[in-house]
Amino acid sequence: MPHIRGTIHGFAAMVTLVVGSMLTNTIRAEFELFAQIAATTRHLLIDVAELPVSREIAEVVVPVGVLMGVWVFAYELQRLARSD
Numbered sequence: 001m002p003h004i005r006g007t008i009h010g011f012a013a014m015v016t017l018v019v020g021s022m023l024t025n026t027i028r029a030e031f032e033l034f035a036q037i038a039a040t041t042r043h044l045l046i047d048v049a050e051l052p053v054s055r056e057i058a059e060v061v062v063p064v065g066v067l068m069g070v071w072v073f074a075y076e077l078q079r080l081a082r083s084d
Contacts, residue, residue, distance in 0.1 A: 012071050020064035037062060
């Protein structure tokens with residue numbers, strides 16, 4: 001059932017992007033270290049790598065990447081548990 005799996009991952013990607021953006025703003029306001037990580041990521045992507053992305057997108061790369069990693073890990077654990 002690849003179409004169901006693709007739909008699930010597509011929906012998860014959308015949710016991850018929205019939640020990651022909200023988390024970035026919330027966490028950056030509370031923790032100085034996270035603000036520095038976001039600034040460093042923005043600097044590396046825009047100034048060093050010269051990627052044509054907006055500042056806002058560059059700042060959410062790390063939290064969205066972490067959320068996607070958590071999603072994939074949880075999804076694979078669920079698949080492994082179901083196949084046993």
